Amino acid sequence: MRITVCWKWVAVDGADPDDRWAGVSPADxxxxxxxxxxxxxxGEVTVVTVGATGSDAGLRRATAVGATHxxxxxxxxxxxxxxxxxxxxxxxxxxxxxxxxxxxxxxTGAVPAYLAAELGAAQxxxxxxxxxxxxxxxxxxxxxxxxxxxxxxxTPAVLSVEGAVARxxxxxxxxxxxxxxxxxxxxxxxxxxxxxVVVTPYRPRARMLPPPSGGTxxxxxxxxxxxxxxxxxxxxxxxxxxxxxxxxxxxREWRYLPRDTA
Amino acid sequence: xxxxxxVVVGAGPAGSTAATVLARAGHSVILLERGPFPxxxxxxxxxxxxxxxxQLHPEWWEDAPIQRWVTRRSTMVLTDDQALTVDFRSEKxxxxxxxxxxxxxxxxxxxxxxxxxxAGATLVCSTTATGLLRERGRVVGVTTDRPxxxxxxxxVIACDGVNSFLAKDAGLYGEVDAANYTVGVKETLGLPKExxxxxxxxxxxxxxxxxxxxxxxxxxxGAFLYTNFDTLAVGCVLKLPALAAQELRPEAIxxxxxxxxxxxxxxxxxxxxEYSAHVIPEAGLAMMPKMTGDGILVAGDAAAMCLAAGIWLxxxxxxxxSGIYAGEAAxxxxxxxxxxxxxxxxxxxxxxxxxxxxxxxxxxxxPGLVLSDRVQHLxxxxxxxxxxxxxxxxxxxxKPGLRAIFNSERKRAGIKLADLARxxxxxxxxxx
Amino acid sequence: MTWKDVVETTRETEQWPERSFEDLIGSTRFDVHExxxxxxDDTVCRDCPSRECIVACPAKLFVPTSDxxxxxxxxxxxxxxxxxxxxNNEGAITWTYPEGGHGVVFKLT
Numbered sequence: 001m002r003i004t005v006c007w008k009w010v011a012v013d014g015a016d017p018d019d020r021w022a023g024v025s026p027a028d029x030x031x032x033x034x035x036x037x038x039x040x041x042x043g044e045v046t047v048v049t050v051g052a053t054g055s056d057a058g059l060r061r062a063t064a065v066g067a068t069h070x071x072x073x074x075x076x077x078x079x080x081x082x083x084x085x086x087x088x089x090x091x092x093x094x095x096x097x098x099x100x101x102x103x104x105x106x107x108t109g110a111v112p113a114y115l116a117a118e119l120g121a122a123q124x125x126x127x128x129x130x131x132x133x134x135x136x137x138x139x140x141x142x143x144x145x146x147x148x149x150x151x152x153x154x155t156p157a158v159l160s161v162e163g164a165v166a167r168x169x170x171x172x173x174x175x176x177x178x179x180x181x182x183x184x185x186x187x188x189x190x191x192x193x194x195x196x197v198v199v200t201p202y203r204p205r206a207r208m209l210p211p212p213s214g215g216t217x218x219x220x221x222x223x224x225x226x227x228x229x230x231x232x233x234x235x236x237x238x239x240x241x242x243x244x245x246x247x248x249x250x251x252r253e254w255r256y257l258p259r260d261t262a
Numbered sequence: 263x264x265x266x267x268x269v270v271v272g273a274g275p276a277g278s279t280a281a282t283v284l285a286r287a288g289h290s291v292i293l294l295e296r297g298p299f300p301x302x303x304x305x306x307x308x309x310x311x312x313x314x315x316x317q318l319h320p321e322w323w324e325d326a327p328i329q330r331w332v333t334r335r336s337t338m339v340l341t342d343d344q345a346l347t348v349d350f351r352s353e354k355x356x357x358x359x360x361x362x363x364x365x366x367x368x369x370x371x372x373x374x375x376x377x378x379x380x381a382g383a384t385l386v387c388s389t390t391a392t393g394l395l396r397e398r399g400r401v402v403g404v405t406t407d408r409p410x411x412x413x414x415x416x417x418v419i420a421c422d423g424v425n426s427f428l429a430k431d432a433g434l435y436g437e438v439d440a441a442n443y444t445v446g447v448k449e450t451l452g453l454p455k456e457x458x459x460x461x462x463x464x465x466x467x468x469x470x471x472x473x474x475x476x477x478x479x480x481x482x483x484g485a486f487l488y489t490n491f492d493t494l495a496v497g498c499v500l501k502l503p504a505l506a507a508q509e510l511r512p513e514a515i516x517x518x519x520x521x522x523x524x525x526x527x528x529x530x531x532x533x534x535x536e537y538s539a540h541v542i543p544e545a546g547l548a549m550m551p552k553m554t555g556d557g558i559l560v561a562g563d564a565a566a567m568c569l570a571a572g573i574w575l576x577x578x579x580x581x582x583x584s585g586i587y588a589g590e591a592a593x594x595x596x597x598x599x600x601x602x603x604x605x606x607x608x609x610x611x612x613x614x615x616x617x618x619x620x621x622x623x624x625x626x627x628x629p630g631l632v633l634s635d636r637v638q639h640l641x642x643x644x645x646x647x648x649x650x651x652x653x654x655x656x657x658x659x660x661k662p663g664l665r666a667i668f669n670s671e672r673k674r675a676g677i678k679l680a681d682l683a684r685x686x687x688x689x690x691x692x693x694x
Numbered sequence: 695m696t697w698k699d700v701v702e703t704t705r706e707t708e709q710w711p712e713r714s715f716e717d718l719i720g721s722t723r724f725d726v727h728e729x730x731x732x733x734x735d736d737t738v739c740r741d742c743p744s745r746e747c748i749v750a751c752p753a754k755l756f757v758p759t760s761d762x763x764x765x766x767x768x769x770x771x772x773x774x775x776x777x778x779x780x781x782n783n784e785g786a787i788t789w790t791y792p793e794g795g796h797g798v799v800f801k802l803t
Contacts, residue, residue, distance in 0.1 A: 176386055302799045427790075
């Protein structure tokens with residue numbers, strides 16, 4: 001089996017780029033671990049990253065944990081589409097291409113999809129589980145609202161996994177030592193295209209809601225998404241002890257309280 | 263069969279200089295670091311005195327990652343509402359060969375380790391040495407927390423810091439007593455460079471080092487305030503048993519220090535950029551382990567080489583020097599084919615012949631004196647009150663004699679003349 | 695107005711934003727590993743009258759519980775060693791370094 005893993009090497013503290021605090025996301029790590037497990041003995045795992053010389057440190061780590069090949073595409077500041085185009089020739093011919101679901105700098109997350117398009121491969125993105133025992137490969141995909149989708153994935157396919165899918169194994173000492181002096185294969189990358197997507201810092205997506213209407217309760221229901229069921233109820237004016245009793249009765253009727261409570 | 267001539271554990275100032283010396287002598291060296299990069303686990307007050315590097319990296323100042331050159335050195339005595347400062351500045355300390363500098367350890371240690379790598383040492387980060395490998399009582403390597411992580415070497419140099427599990431594992435430490443340790447706690451505060459320049463009356467890369475007696479909320483210890491390029495380092499050093507025996511937590515003690523009228527205007531508006539802490543081997547000679555065993559040397563904080571002598575607070579220079587001497591001694595032993603304790607004896611000889619143990623021997627009483635209850639709790643008030651009365655104009659009363667003021671303040675503080683004389687004698691013996 | 699009054703007024707009017715300990719320690723970076731490198735034997739702590747760790751740990755990792763035990767965290771640990779040094783009870787705190795590459799990562803100190 002041939003698998004290509006795509007890693008993005010990021011200086012962690014965005015405003016303060018420094019290779020000392022650079023790394024890959026847990027999702028990228030999970031992608032490599034998944035690939036190593038899928039490939040098993042005799043399989044072939046190639047790790048590719050698009051970046052400057054600093055990212056060699058990440059590729060050395062990938063070598064130390066068991067990647068068969070590592071390749072760096074030289075380039076910086078490329079958009080998602082250009083990254084996909086740069087990786088495609090390397091990934092072509094792989095059974096699976098595995099990516100992290102997100103990078104440390106939370107980019108657009110568009111590379112896997114572009115890559116699938118470039119390769120004409122199937123895609124299953126945002127995976128929370130990979131069952132390697134089944135043929136074809138069965139994966140679990142996260143959908144909105146906590147729902148799940150189970151997919152049987154043909155080959156070739158591009159998969160992106162979340163960080164919780166697997167924890168990257170620890171590299172042995174001998175492997176770490178030999179990787180520290182290994183030569184990293186570098187291929188020339190494309191020049192950044194002007195028309196491509198601009199990567200901006202990660203910002204949680206805002207939810208679009210209609211303008212406020214109705215009362216506060218309706219608004220809260222809207223935000224919490226607890227259905228369009230109209231609020232029902234009636235306003236009564238009571239003394240505190242009677243009001244308390246009324247509330248208890250109502251709760252009992254709705255079965256929030258057991259009927260036999262004194 | 264050894265994997266490598268020497269394994270150096272810990273890429274701090276001791277480990278990296280040892281590795282540099284050995285690699286230059288043509289030996290294969292692996293430098294293990296448990297952090298993701300050298301210096302990532304290391305914290306100190308903030309001033310390094312790098313002249314020992316003259317022999318290893320001539321003109322080190324050309325590329326050393328310093329924050330500011332210390333050209334102003336202040337010693338401050340604080341009481342609740344008084345401050346007495348002795349302030350010295352020298353333009354000479356702002357040009358080569360310099361004296362002290364403020365620097366961040368993640369920068370400094372990474373830089374020193376890069377020098378070891380350039381000399382040919384192999385740096386392996388993210389790898390914790392978990393114990394020693396032994397054969398017939400001799401140390402023959404270390405175990406690490408990586409799979410198949412045993413590493414065999416002819417000589418192990420333990421530069422694994424103040425907690426040195428390796429030196430303890432080798433049986434080189436006696437009983438560990440909390441009274442020999444302090445904890446340093448520090449806030450790094452961000453402020454614009456221009457604001458720092460103005461508040462501390464410095465320019466360019468000039469910087470200030472303020473050492474403070476008092477200001478620790480009654481806990482035996484000391485405080486400090488240093489200028490970095492566009493941050494300040496403010497914090498305190500607290501004797502462990504004294505800290506544990508009262509109610510104030512370390513961050514509350516720093517908060518109190520930052521509110522002191524003499525300190526508040528200097529640090530006001532600073533945003534916390536990092537909060538950090540580290541234990542310091544404070545007791546000097548009294549707590550040092552055996553430095554040498556069969557196949558093992560101990561250097562830096564692992565050998566308790568911090569010098570905490572009140573007016574002199576040093577450590578990185580002692581670590582770098584001991585690393586150099588450990589490297590030289592190990593190279594000597596390897597050349598002679600004898601990595602036993604006898605073969606490695608050149609290490610202690612070098613320590614004894616140089617400032618490393620000479621300073622510690624001369625100042626062996628200083629840490630105890632500086633952290634003693636009288637120096638900590640009685641003298642600051644006595645000194646500050648004496649000075650206050652000296653400068654106070656109490657007209658129409660005539661000026662009292664200085665000796666009279668001093669004596670009455672001494673009595674008011676409840677200090678016996680005999681104790682004062684004893685402390686003065688100890689002080690003279692140490693610092694004289 | 696005396697100097698002391700000036701100081702007092704300054705102190706009162708000065709804006710010292712209340713800062714929580716969480717904000718303070720939140721300024722430091724930690725790459726937490728799933729294995730706890732500190733282990734506390736709570737049964738020993740129940741009989742401990744002094745509980746040095748609670749006040750001394752600069753990272754505030756030890757917290758007393760209402761039932762007389764000690765709750766400890768290991769995630770935001772400076773790996774300084776204060777806790778096991780001040781602890782008077784043999785075997786109460788077992789302390790090692792976290793796995794290589796994990797734990798505190800200092801940058802500005």
